[in-house]
Amino acid sequence: MKLKATIIWGVCMLTAQLSASVFSADVFSGYTLLKQETKEMQDDDFLNQGMATVEKGGKLFASIGKNGKSCETCHGQGGKKLDPKVIATYPVLNSKTQRPITLQQHIINEWTENLGNAPLKYESSDALALEAFVRNLARGQVVNVQTGGKMVPFFEQGKKLYEEARAGQLDMACASCHNLYPGLKLRAQVLSQGQSNGFPLYRLADGKVVGVQTRINQCFDQFRAEGYPFGSEENTLLELYMNARGNGLKIETPAVRF
Ligand code: HEC
Ligand code: HEC
Incomplete structure (x- = not known):
């Protein structure tokens, strides 16, 4: 028992150290976690299917x-x-x-x-x-969403939807995965911060270009919850919060992701 606990503790510490070194910056693009071949696909306009x-x-x-x-x-x-x-x-x-x-x-x-x-x-x-x-x-431009003045209440509502609106049988919010566990392996994928700077992007898993609101709903599906209709007030607020959360990242459209 003691040995098992020690091993688990050791793995946790190692993971924590790895996370600290790889993710020292506040925000990072999902690009950081891509396999080399996927990065090359995104970077080369002839290979980038988007x-x-x-x-x-x-x-x-x-x-x-x-x-x-x-x-x-x-x-x-x-x-x-x-x-x-x-x-x-x-x-x-x-x-x-x-x-x-x-x-x-x-x-x-x-x-x-x-x-x-x-x-x-x-x-x-x-x-x-x-x-x-x-x-x-605008590829290469720095994301720069305004969140002050009249945008304050909308930004706050978007933040609430992202961090607190728990849904589905698993009772999860977006933040349950993307704020708490970036870097963690979830089945075959490594969790990113779920940033929106690459959208619309080419999803290899779908074999087509998807918009950010489609991706939001794919995540809702993933934790077995119902998403919001495209173009709805909720999705607009979520997109506002997500883009602002990525302020400082470079626009990558069209990114390539798994
Ligand atoms: C009759 C002239 C006119 C046509 C045609 C037109 N736009 Fe615009 N567009 C504008 C003006 C004026 C603005 C800036 C004021 C505003 O935000 O409405 C603008 C703003 C924009 C912006 C936001 C960037 C900015 O500088 O504010 C985008 C993006 C854009 N247009 C895309 C399009 C697209 C795509 C089409 C074709 C479907 C289109 N526009 C057709 C006049 C036009
Ligand atoms: C159960 C965990 C989980 C939850 C909860 C979750 N996601 Fe995700 N999300 C993932 C995984 C796994 C991926 C694919 C790997 C990655 O980029 O993180 C992903 C990817 C994304 C991406 C694409 C990132 C990129 O670089 O292309 C966005 C955007 C996103 N999620 C938004 C959301 C939003 C918005 C919510 C809340 C409605 C949400 N996610 C909830 C697991 C989750």
């Missing part, structure tokens, strides 16, 4: 809408007039509604309001492609 979605988004960005305009009419060829620094601040406070709005929702709104097109469904492949294209323009 780039096909970015290219598709580029075509949609240049496509002429029902009213004769395209995104390029106002934002320049290839979006060259869009400011990557502004893209890195999403979700932002929407001046009309005085509520936070995600980048994808902003794009969906412009698709109908500025191009006169039929609405895109949240997390549909076209909406994701446009978002991936726009976020890719």
